[in-house]
Amino acid sequence: MMIRLPDATGGLRAYTPRAEPARLSPGGPPLASRTVFSAAHVVADPFADTTPDGPAAVDWETTLAFRHHLWSHGLGVAEAMDTAQRGMGLDWRGAAELIRRSGAEARAVGGRIACGVGTDQLTGPASPDEVRRAYEEQLAVVEETGAQAILMASRALAAAATGPEDYLTVYGHLLRQAAEPVILHWLGPMFDPALAGYWGSADLDEATETFLAVIAAHPDKVDGVKVSLLDARREVELRRRLPRGVRCYTGDDFHYPELIAGDERGFSHALLGIFDPLGPLAAHAVRTLDTGDTAGFRAALDPTVPLSRHLFQAPTRFYKTGVVLLAWLAGHQEHFVMAGGLQSARSLPHLARAYELADGLGLFPDPGLAEERMARLLAVYGVAP
16 A cells, blocks of 8 residues: 655655554543543535535534544534634534534433534624624523533624723623533634734733633633633643633643643643544543543653644644545545635645644544545545556
């Protein structure tokens, strides 16, 4: 077995794929020491007659089957987040249907699920009150399904807020009326440039103080915070200041092994987009950690960091292209098509390197299928066998 892969210099080189996958079977005891969510992608319908700026057409059967795959390994599903192309193809109408469908499937199998609550039904400039009402509409949909709510960062609020007080007011209203404790999501501008200056300041120290003030005012309504700033030091400092009982869910796709392992003063739980392709391996690593074997946990998860850093390299917001590529190569879907045509958002050398790194980790249940599909993709770009 050998395949020729392009590199960053424009040349081709021979690569011999791994012969055997990692043996990571579904089942096993529930994850105990950490709460772990995989932010799951949606599978587009490749036969729908869509346009790049139109709403996503979703292949519901395959999309929901992927959630069952994650649940079968003991992971929670973080639904309708940015990994699902929320705001990059998936509009609120589609997200609401995704939330309802996934919520029903979660109830049927006892799977853990948390769903994103945002303001993406707003299509133009909005006041803070209009932003609050949009959040409330989406919160009601999520709560009706029985899922946990994740209050996502709002592009509309970032545009409308004149300072920290607007954030304190909007989030205060939402937390007071939430039926159950929610997860607050701080998504950095590397994931979405429209969120620059969130919490009322471009200074991250000042923004952190506002974020902590929101939590401190309603600690009984905050299950945890998801921090996606790709700054391990800042996350550790933040989690040490959280009120007792409020969890930190790392969203740092660059430093997750060390943050989940933790130190003598605490650790992070996880809500990660990289745990979409790494789901089975991530579950295996956390079960190792459950036994008290931190070294074994790091030995399992540390080698995955180069793949994650590659997928999430700048411009980070396009990491979803690599995630969907790997799902196709792994056999979770029958095509490499994304909402909005985002399968074209990364270069062929980038995709080839993602294949190589994932293959090296044994992530493909059928390495031969992955090689055959990668060869087909290369042929589309003009690479002869």
